[in-house]
Amino acid sequence: MTNTLYLPEIREMLAENNAVELQEFCQALHPARTAEFMEGLRADESWNVLKHADNGSRVEIFAYFDPSKQVEVIETADEHDVATLLERLPNDDLVDLLDHVSPDRVATLLPLLPNAMRRDVLRLRAYPEDSAGAVMTTEFARLKETDTVRQALADVSQQAEGLETIYYLYVIDEEDHLRGTVSARQLVSAMGHPDVKIVDLMERDVVSVEAEDDQEEVLHKVARYDLMAIPVVDHEHHMLGIVTHDDVIDVAREEATEDAHRVGGIDPLEHGYLETKLPLLIWKRGVWLVIFFCGALLTTVALQEHESTLASVTWLVFFIPLVNSSGGNTGNQSATLVITALATGDITFRDGWKVIRREFLMGVALGGILAVGAFGTSMVFDEPGWLGSTVVATSLFLVVLCGTAAGTLLPLAFHRLGLDPALMSNPLVASLIDFLGIAIYLNVALLLLPKIAGG
Amino acid sequence: MTNTLYLPEIREMLAENNAVELQEFCQALHPARTAEFMEGLRADESWNVLKHADNGSRVEIFAYFDPSKQVEVIETADEHDVATLLERLPNDDLVDLLDHVSPDRVATLLPLLPNAMRRDVLRLRAYPEDSAGAVMTTEFARLKETDTVRQALADVSQQAEGLETIYYLYVIDEEDHLRGTVSARQLVSAMGHPDVKIVDLMERDVVSVEAEDDQEEVLHKVARYDLMAIPVVDHEHHMLGIVTHDDVIDVAREEATEDAHRVGGIDPLEHGYLETKLPLLIWKRGVWLVIFFCGALLTTVALQEHESTLASVTWLVFFIPLVNSSGGNTGNQSATLVITALATGDITFRDGWKVIRREFLMGVALGGILAVGAFGTSMVFDEPGWLGSTVVATSLFLVVLCGTAAGTLLPLAFHRLGLDPALMSNPLVASLIDFLGIAIYLNVALLLLPKIAGG
Numbered sequence: 084m085t086n087t088l089y090l091p092e093i094r095e096m097l098a099e100n101n102a103v104e105l106q107e108f109c110q111a112l113h114p115a116r117t118a119e120f121m122e123g124l125r126a127d128e129s130w131n132v133l134k135h136a137d138n139g140s141r142v143e144i145f146a147y148f149d150p151s152k153q154v155e156v157i158e159t160a161d162e163h164d165v166a167t168l169l170e171r172l173p174n175d176d177l178v179d180l181l182d183h184v185s186p187d188r189v190a191t192l193l194p195l196l197p198n199a200m201r202r203d204v205l206r207l208r209a210y211p212e213d214s215a216g217a218v219m220t221t222e223f224a225r226l227k228e229t230d231t232v233r234q235a236l237a238d239v240s241q242q243a244e245g246l247e248t249i250y251y252l253y254v255i256d257e258e259d260h261l262r263g264t265v266s267a268r269q270l271v272s273a274m275g276h277p278d279v280k281i282v283d284l285m286e287r288d289v290v291s292v293e294a295e296d297d298q299e300e301v302l303h304k305v306a307r308y309d310l311m312a313i314p315v316v317d318h319e320h321h322m323l324g325i326v327t328h329d330d331v332i333d334v335a336r337e338e339a340t341e342d343a344h345r346v347g348g349i350d351p352l353e354h355g356y357l358e359t360k361l362p363l364l365i366w367k368r369g370v371w372l373v374i375f376f377c378g379a380l381l382t383t384v385a386l387q388e389h390e391s392t393l394a395s396v397t398w399l400v401f402f403i404p405l406v407n408s409s410g411g412n413t414g415n416q417s418a419t420l421v422i423t424a425l426a427t428g429d430i431t432f433r434d435g436w437k438v439i440r441r442e443f444l445m446g447v448a449l450g451g452i453l454a455v456g457a458f459g460t461s462m463v464f465d466e467p468g469w470l471g472s473t474v475v476a477t478s479l480f481l482v483v484l485c486g487t488a489a490g491t492l493l494p495l496a497f498h499r500l501g502l503d504p505a506l507m508s509n510p511l512v513a514s515l516i517d518f519l520g521i522a523i524y525l526n527v528a529l530l531l532l533p534k535i536a537g538g
Numbered sequence: 539m540t541n542t543l544y545l546p547e548i549r550e551m552l553a554e555n556n557a558v559e560l561q562e563f564c565q566a567l568h569p570a571r572t573a574e575f576m577e578g579l580r581a582d583e584s585w586n587v588l589k590h591a592d593n594g595s596r597v598e599i600f601a602y603f604d605p606s607k608q609v610e611v612i613e614t615a616d617e618h619d620v621a622t623l624l625e626r627l628p629n630d631d632l633v634d635l636l637d638h639v640s641p642d643r644v645a646t647l648l649p650l651l652p653n654a655m656r657r658d659v660l661r662l663r664a665y666p667e668d669s670a671g672a673v674m675t676t677e678f679a680r681l682k683e684t685d686t687v688r689q690a691l692a693d694v695s696q697q698a699e700g701l702e703t704i705y706y707l708y709v710i711d712e713e714d715h716l717r718g719t720v721s722a723r724q725l726v727s728a729m730g731h732p733d734v735k736i737v738d739l740m741e742r743d744v745v746s747v748e749a750e751d752d753q754e755e756v757l758h759k760v761a762r763y764d765l766m767a768i769p770v771v772d773h774e775h776h777m778l779g780i781v782t783h784d785d786v787i788d789v790a791r792e793e794a795t796e797d798a799h800r801v802g803g804i805d806p807l808e809h810g811y812l813e814t815k816l817p818l819l820i821w822k823r824g825v826w827l828v829i830f831f832c833g834a835l836l837t838t839v840a841l842q843e844h845e846s847t848l849a850s851v852t853w854l855v856f857f858i859p860l861v862n863s864s865g866g867n868t869g870n871q872s873a874t875l876v877i878t879a880l881a882t883g884d885i886t887f888r889d890g891w892k893v894i895r896r897e898f899l900m901g902v903a904l905g906g907i908l909a910v911g912a913f914g915t916s917m918v919f920d921e922p923g924w925l926g927s928t929v930v931a932t933s934l935f936l937v938v939l940c941g942t943a944a945g946t947l948l949p950l951a952f953h954r955l956g957l958d959p960a961l962m963s964n965p966l967v968a969s970l971i972d973f974l975g976i977a978i979y980l981n982v983a984l985l986l987l988p989k990i991a992g993g
Contacts, residue, residue, distance in 0.1 A: 112743050113741070115745070116743065236726065239726055240728075250705055250766070267722050271694055271726075272696075273695075274691065274695045275695065288566075288567050290570070306784075306787050306788070307570060329764040332757075332760065332787060335790040335791060336794070339797075339798075342794075343801065344878065346801070346874070347801070347870055347873070348870060348871055349875065355885075356875055356876075356879040357884070364896075368868070371871075372864065372868060372871075373908075375863060376860070376864060376911055379863045379864065382859040382860070383856045383857060383859060386856045387856050393852055397845055397849050398845075400858075401841045403858070404834050404858075408833075408834040408837075408965070408968070409830070412827055412830045416804050416823050420802070421811075423798045424812075427795060429812070437812065441812075445816065448816075448824075452827075452828075456828065457831075464838075510867045510870060517859050517863065
């Protein structure tokens with residue numbers, strides 16, 4: 084929500100170039116709030132306001148701008164001012180940001196950054212998208228095993244200023260191997276014994292991820308072990324960086340959105356909906372729509388096969404959507420339950436049989452309920468009559484059973500094959516059910532309706 | 539994944555009642571790993587192992603057991619031992635746990651807890667499910683404005699032991715009002731100036747939530763402001779507790795699952811899939827299935843209205859699934875994109891027009907592609923011919939347009955009305971499109987096919 088409350092005042096301060104008030108405005112509030120108040124301003128206006136903030140709050144406020152505004156500022160403002168601003172961003176955030184800046188501009192800016200930072204940025208950009216390496220920051224608090232609590236505290240108080248989090252302090256040996264961790268809490272509560280050695284304080288069994296691991300792995304471990312941050316190491320257990328809590332929450336949301344998109348029959352978007360170019364979006368949707376289209380063609384063929392039946396008993400057509408959508412919706416529900424339960428680790432493959440049994444019982448129950456409803460309603464129509472209504476009800480029951488079966492087995496199978504169960508998107512299940520539905524419905528009709536059997 | 543690697547050894551230690559090795563086993567690893575190794579053990583076995591752990595690691599290991607095992611231990615083990623265990627749990631976790639324990643057992647255990655804790659538990663249980671109050675813990679680090687850095691550090695090092703997080707220290711006045719926060723980082727980096735007053739160090743503009751706020755609000759603020767923990771206050775801004783990062787990650791996953799269930803046409807489950815009793819699950823699914831069933835009935839009626847048309851031109855039936863599913867799937871995609879974008883705050887209502895314009899263009903593009911495909915395929919079938927194929931293609935194009943329109947407008951409208959856009963579940967959109975699809979398709983046919991027009 085844009086907060087336009089103070090826009091006029093801010094613009095006035097800018098017009099008067101009222102340094103005092105602009106400074107005051109930049110310091111008074113939580114940087115995120117300050118950024119909100121500036122949402123209505125153009126990028127250049129926002130930048131002119133930020134010029135009055137001290138370096139510290141300038142970068143903090145900037146960090147809360149919309150990505151689009153951040154990019155515009157970076158691309159338009161004076162390159163040296165921008166460089167001094169970027170220097171103070173956590174380097175994982177900087178990397179994400181530069182992904183959206185024009186390559187030429189990045190080329191001009193990188194040389195203006197301190198060597199160490201430039202090296203880190205280049206290295207981080209080299210990691211595959213959605214890998215632990217790509218979301219980690221290389222800035223973390225380091226300790227030596229030989230340090231005493233006193234030294235460590237002094238040491239950390241030096242480092243703290245420039246760090247994103249000091250909740251965990253990482254104990255590193257000469258070859259940069261990760262040996263253990265000490266939490267800020269442990270350190271602070273050990274203040275009473277300043278001569279204790281870190282080696283005697285540290286947790287040796289450290290949960291970590293490798294730089295190439297998928298960010299989903301990061302999410303699972305952080306959630307499983309309730310961590311504030313997780314260290315990222317290479318194959319030889321050299322410490323490379325850490326992934327901090329804020330990035331983990333973002334990952335959790337990204338992964339959830341990805342799954343939702345897959346389930347919705349869309350190839351997941353890398354960026355936001357509005358940032359995604361139309362042609363790309365059309366492609367990501369079109370591909371699946373064409374696949375579903377082919378699925379639906381099967382149904383068309385199946386219907387044509389039964390042309391004579393349909394011709395002799397027209398009313399059969401009326402109930403096709405009822406039978407198919409009931410089966411599709413139940414299958415859709417089963418697929419959703421299984422996919423989400425697998426995604427949250429609520430069920431694993433070894434629960435497979437339990438899940439299948441439950442879904443079967445549920446299919447019987449739900450199919451029964453809907454079949455009764457179908458029988459009742461089709462009795463209301465004059466044509467079907469007792470026999471016809473029996474055909475509708477029986478088929479609907481069977482189709483619902485197929486629906487739950489397909490919706491349960493397909494995601495489980497995909498999970499088993501190491502594929503993303505969410506790929507078993509609802510439309511895919513639905514079009515499969517459509518096809519089966521027609522086959523079941525019309526064969527039951529052939530079986531039970533004398534008019535056809537006779538004809 | 540159960541880790542059965544050491545089960546025999548553990549069982550052997552238990553049989554021999556080998557205190558030394560069992561102690562060693564409980565201390566050696568990260569508590570979460572220890573818990574994993576015990577996954578194969580029965581609740582009573584696990585408890586017998588835990589008896590050999592010191593109080594500290596006992597509760598830590600216990601905290602990583604499956605909820606079901608935790609509950610079984612609480613309900614079966616000696617009540618006094620259990621009480622001493624529960625005392626050491628963060629009280630928000632304790633509250634969640636007791637929700638699954640039989641009321642009688644809770645009644646026996648509560649009196650055994652320290653008064654302060656019992657009061658907190660009872661108060662926390664009073665908050666509505668999914669509210670900030672229900673997920674907060676009442677244990678947090680407190681400071682006074684008048685403290686110096688030196689006093690604060692000493693003070694915190696005292697409190698730290700018993701606290702879940704000390705990342706933020708909360709500055710509270712005599713009447714328990716929240717006045718400001720100091721981060722552990724600030725405090726540690728201020729060690730150089732031990733006589734500075736907290737009041738000069740603290741951040742006054744604190745982001746907080748109220749106890750009655752929905753947990754989704756907590757998630758949004760924590761993500762928006764990149765917080766490690768967020769304070770919970772009452773209407774008079776009295777400090778009640780904090781919600782910590784680990785609970786926020788859980789909330790993020792819960793909310794995502796809730797949305798996924800709604801989109802899948804299921805009333806969201808409070809507990810895991812396997813913990814939910816079958817009858818409840820049948821109800822949560824059945825309700826929606828019946829609603830969708832009624833939606834499908836409209837289509838049945840629509841079809842019956844056009845009985846004569848269908849009777850005179852049987853082949854029209856073959857392409858009904860093709861036309862309808864194409865429209866349904868495209869609408870499904872639009873709904874998914876809009877719902878997820880709204881959920882992540884990627885778009886807000888003010889982007890409405892932009893979204894509608896994009897989806898319209900997308901509908902035209904996708905509808906065009908599929909229409910061409912439909913024309914081609916229906917030419918393959920002998921009956922429709924040029925004119926018939928034009929009917930199929932034109933209807934499909936129009937239905938896809940309706941699909942994107944419905945999939946875009948309905949979630950936006952629901953969001954506008956303050957309802958959860960995810961309620962515009964895919965099946966609901968689909969059954970709407972089915973109905974519109976039939977109407978459009980058969981009317982286009984009436985319009986273009988002389989055979990009917992004539993008949």
